[in-house]
Amino acid sequence: MLTIPAIRWGKPYTALEKQEVVHFLSGEPIASISQVNGGMLQLDMKKAARARAVLREIPSENLLLMCEKAAELFESAELPMGDGTQSVDDFIHQQSASTGLPEHMCLGNMKKNSFVLANMRQILDALTRGLDLSILGRGYGEEGRGVTVSYQVQSPVLGAVLPNNSPGVHTLWLPAIPLQIGLLLKPGSQEPWTPYRMVSAFMEAGVPAEAFALYPGGHDVGSTLLTRCSRSMVFGSAQTVEQYAGNPRVQPHGPGFSKILLGDDVVDQWEDYLDMMVESVFSNSGRSCINCSGIWASRHTDKIAAALAERLGAVDVLPPEDPDAGLAAFTNAAMATGTWGMVQQDLQESGVTDMTGDYGDRLVEKERCAYLRPMVVHADSPDRGVASKEYMFPFVSVVQCPQKDMVKKIGPTLVGTAITSDQDFILSLTESTSIDRLNIGPMPTNRLNWLQPHEGNLTEFLFRSRAYQITELPSAVGV
């Protein structure tokens, strides 16, 4: 069993209080992780400026090379981890064991994180629209048009309250390091693996340890981080997102309510898009905010729902090491039974049909965990409650809605894939503030182009464009 300390700006700290991370099936401990208190984080915030200072001593170009090296190490090396080391296989087993995600999905998420890190140069080039990164480090510079530009850093460090069960989201904070911004992370209690391994890879690649802080702990650590850090992200529920909405210091990430919209011009050929619909709903066991939870069309919705149910309804629970396993476990069985209860309520409403009802029980309860098998639900109107639901398993509502009403009815949509050539419809979707990432054409919602900003541009979150005027000092008299 690994013993993993907190990291206080590069220095390991072994606390008296520790929390065990256990295997979701056997209950066997995998790691013991030091638990710190919010006060310690508050105290350490005084040294946050140092994290940026040590990164600013390294040219951005060198940091980008270190990112490439870190990507390679993250994906292939045996790395220091607490009082031991961790191979790639260890990482995959440990992450699967604590989160309930099948191992091949853990590998997929690992490759996604590694890909983003390896391609950081192109990603930052896209996010900053080609800005010379040394301008961000220095605070101002000349962009080549004879105009001084200045970007005021908003915080020496980026804080993040990380989730328990979604190893794919870690891509979002990775660009901080080449932007010469330190990282202050609160790892999720069941998924400490990615942040710890990523920080270990960064350090092995030559990024100074003082740039990193990892504070595992309780809720007070999370709330202190969000209060004390000038720029931070938080991953949580719809309530968490609501709580921090409008707070310029916090970028909240929650349910995505991602959707596929079929235009009237293509809906009669809906069968051509069945594969991309299945992928959008089912990839990563439906856990991501970019998984599709709603498919909207003006007609054929009952047939679409039946076809999806036929493809997804039979999917059953397989052991996590099985390469065909498609379902992640709810490591806390009560989460599954609670979710199941909410789904049952959704199904009570008139006009809502359970399309996977004939494919066997959905709730599968095991000794220490539970699973929910995929569900497809048909809603005859966008006004049904289920049309705006998202759950942590492959769950999709196929919603009948006239095309003209879609934009005003879809509600918040992180990824909206619109399959249409109707230019008026495309224009109205482009203008809509309900959709964050807009895909025009049959692109699965889960396939992100990393050269596009995600839920806001991180560089705009960390740096603010401002005026910077310079004039020469008059010559000193008598010199």
Added chain:
Amino acid sequence: MTTKSMTTESDVATSATAAREKLDAHTYETVQWHFHESTGSPFWLEKKAGLNFDPLTEVKCFDDLKKFPLFEDEWLRGGPVRRWVPKGMDGQPTYVFETGGTTGIPKSRVVIDDFRIDYEMFSHTLPDEYFPKGANWLMLGPSGPRRLRLAVEHLCQFRGGISFCIDLDPRWVVKLIKKGWMDHLEEYKKHCIDQAVTILTAGHDIKCMFTTPKLLESLAYGLAERDTSIQEVGITGIFSGGTEFTPQWTRFCVEELLGGPTEESGVYMTPTYGNTLMGLACSRPVTEEEDYKIAYYAPQPRAVVEVVDFDDHTRVVPYAGTGRVKLYTMTKEFFVPGFLERDEGEREEPYSSYPWDGVSGVRPYHAIASQTTVGVY
């Protein structure tokens, strides 16, 4: 095992036996007082009529207290509070102290001299080196109708000093939390800390203080913002209380807020555990060698702490076993023949200074923890 440690263990065992005999005798005397028609309180004399045994003849030792039903703190809500005053103490100046009361009727306890006696006993446990006689104190804790405020002031006066206080209304703090007004909560905390910093930096020569863990932490940050520290403003002795005292928090506090272990920093902190019903339980010295373990011992025989089975409160758990904290109070003023606290912990062996059972790892009772707001100030 060395000869010395064997001797020490044997000494503790001898002292424990003597302490138990003293507790049995004290129990008998206390029950006689509270249930005799001439001295008992109207409350207990009335209760006596409903008991299926006669406390005057059938309670001869501490274990006989288990014949009583559990004390219910709901009995303490509302008046007349005079029903709690033993007839044998009629006419003496009487205080009433409250606990709870954010909404609804608070629980009240009448007190005549108990808070003075309890805190004088506690005073003898404080090292003079860090709590100098004659030093002034700061009471950085709840004000209002609370025993703690007067008790700390008495402790200070008993040791020859003058106690300074701040205004802090814990009921408003609980309301702010319930309303989710976290910005207001933060401002109120600042308001309290500002008062404390003003007193500490006004030349009052304050060397000792009472505070709660949360306020101690906030005070440390408040002082740091003014480029000073608890150590620098001259505090040498801190007496603190609350269930938020965990070993890790204590270590953090000692190492990072107080300037290091006592011998290096010159600042001594002692955790305590108590409430208006029982009084004050002291802790064994908290040391790095023992991983900052915090073990509390009640002021026997005036009060007793047991760690009992979660399902059977008459059964004490084995040493190091986990159970619910059960309190007993046996003073001339107040009688509690067994009250289940909202806390749990591990049963501790007797200790040389306190040769009776203690409790360590005190934390909110797991079955009700989520409903309880702890450490609000």
